[in-house]
Amino acid sequence: MNILFIEDDTIETMKLLRTVSKLGSKHNITEAKNGEEAINILKSDADLPDIILLDLNMPKMSGIEFLQILKNDDVMKYLPTIVLTTSENRADLLECYKIGIAGYVLKPLKFEDYENKIRKVLEYWETNEVVKA
Secondary structure, eight states, rough: OEEEESSSSSHHHHHHHHHHHHHTTOOOOEESSHHHHHHHHHSSSSSSOOOEEEEESSSSOHHHHHHHHHHTTTGGGGGEEEEEOOOHHHHHHHHHHHHTTTTTEEOSSHHHHHHHHHHHHHHHHHHHHOOOO
C-alpha cells in the first residue's frame, strides 16, 4: 500500500516507521510534516496514496483544516483518512467523522499497544477495496 503519513513529531514518525518495519510490511510511506506539505504532495504528479494517516495537532494547518480541504476536492475526497492522534477531545472526534474520516485511532502510550493498533489498521486496509477517483 501507498501510505501518506502526516505528522510533525519526529518521534511519532520514527515509531510508525519502526512498527511498519517490524511488521515486515512492504508499504511505501510518504511523509509530510503538516497539512500544507501534504496537500502539495497530493496535488503533485505523484500517485495518490491508498490511505492517509493523519495527526490532528500540527503547525501551519491543523488536521481538521487539512480534512476540510481534502474532502472538498473532487478527486481526493475518496482517499480513506485515518486520524492517528493523542486527542481524546470529543469535539475533535465528532468533527472528524462529520467531515468524513474512515477512522479515529488514539495513540497509546505503550509502544507495544501502538504496534498492535497500527498492525490492525494496516491489516484492515490491506484487505479493503479502496476507491480511486
